[in-house]
Amino acid sequence: MVTPGVVAAHLRVGSAPSAVVLNAIRVGAPAFREQITGMTGLSAATVNRQITALVESGLVDERPDLLDSRGVGRPKIPLTLDRDRYCVAGLHIGARRTALVIADIGGRLLYSHAVRTQEGRDEDGAAAVERLCRGLAELAGRFSGRQVLWAGAAVGGVVDPASGTVTHPILHWSQVPLGEILCRHLPVPVSVAEHVQAMAAAELLLDGQIAPAGAGLFFYARETVGMALILDDEIYQPVHGPGSIAGLPVAPGVLAESPIAPLQSVIGTAARKAAAARLGVPDDAGVLADERARVLGEAVALMRDVINPDAIIVAGEAFGAHPRGLAPVQAAFDAASSLDWPLEIVPTKFGLHVPDSAPVAVALAALYGDPLAVIRDC
Known part of the structure; x- marks a missing residue:
């Protein structure tokens, strides 16, 4: 049963019939029952049962207003997601900036909405998280016409997905109970995930694919x-957390x-400014941009040679x-x-908004995994 509390996020495409049908409607809307049967490979009877349950749950709408009246024969009613009844809330906590988001x-x-992650050096991790979670709850309150189903958080550092605690060396956070604090401010199920894995999950879950396949490298x-690995329909989440490429030589x-x-020491703002000062050139000098592009290309190539993925996505x-x-x-x-x-290296489909999409994917992962269970128990 899903109750308010911290729930480990399983960042994968759902395989239950209700999840498969919901995804087909999300991707193909407005979609007809026959189309959904063809897209999913499920029997017509199974598709009809799932659609009936999804409509009753408020996740899917039958839309006779979208019918083309010029057709011949018995009209077939299109189906779409009901985007007005529910929503999810999320935080993407960066080293400097935190995004507070609401999504359908x-x-x-x-x-x-973006805010400072920490307000001054005197604000410790617990105090910062209290402020951020309070802000998200206030934002969710503005959408009182919708029911918040889930809250997701994406954050760097070391994340314990079962407890929602975070250790973030750059922010000097140690075992901050992010999940617990978020649940206290938003009494719904809460999931916390490492932010690069969460961004990769946005590519997987929110991209509009029916059946993703192959191995992908997200950088x-x-x-x-x-870096994160996409293996067919799932983000690889090692038991002891993701590895690190920060120290890649x-x-x-x-x-x-x-x-x-180390890779991380030379790609950021501080390294670029220091190099510009040494060379006596502006921060945006072409030589600096060229060198960073070379370093990144070579680093991605090294990981490509190790993993040999079918696709590479960068953000x-x-x-x-x-x-x-x-x-x-x-x-x-x-x-x-x-x-x-x-x-070919391809950019994220979310552009500059990929950090905002990361907690949304974390918050929607359970719904996309077993939609009827989430609605039944919310």
Whole structure:
């Protein structure tokens, strides 16, 4: 039974019949029953049973107003998600900025608001989380016409998904009970996930695919770096938490004074400013942008050679800041990879909004996994 409290997020595409049908309606709306049967491979009887239950639960709408009256024969009623009855709430906690978001059950952002993660050096982790969660609850209160089904949080550092506690070295947080505090302010089920895994989950769950397949590598770089694996229809979540690529050795060129440096130490703002001062050039000088693109391309190529994924998705300001976009990153990647088949690096479909989409994916994961159970027990 789903009750208010911390629930470990399982970031995967649901396989239960109700989940498969809900996803088909979400992706194909407005969709007809025959279409859904073809999209899912389920029997017509199973599809009809699931649709009836989803309509009764308030997740799906029958939309006779969308009928084309010019058709011949008995009209077939289109189906869409009911985007007005429910919503989810979320926090993406970054090192500097936290996004407070509300989204509908299709993952569409209804509202997003950015605040400082910490207000001054005197605010400790628990106090910061109390303030952030209180702000999210106040924001959710503005949507009183909708029922909040779930709350999700995406945060860097080390996350215990079962308890929702967070240790964040950059913020100097140690075992901060984020999940417990969030549940106290929003008395609904709460899930907390590591933020790069959560961003990868947005690509998987909110992208509009029916049957994702293959292995994908999701690579994030801004002030911090991280990587997640998408394996067919699931984000790989190791028992002891995700590994780290922050210390991946790279050749930084002009971005550092040493010939080899940890990846995370050379891609952020501080490294760029320090390099600009050493070289006597502006922060946005082309040489700095070129070097960062090269470093990122070579780092992604190294991980590609180890994992050999079918697809690579990148996100974060460090990838998008070069005046020529991903082209220099791709060129460095192509030159550095030792595998002999070409692979195109593609940007996240969420652009600059991928951090906002991350907690939405965490909050919707349970609904997309077993929608009828979530509604029954909420």
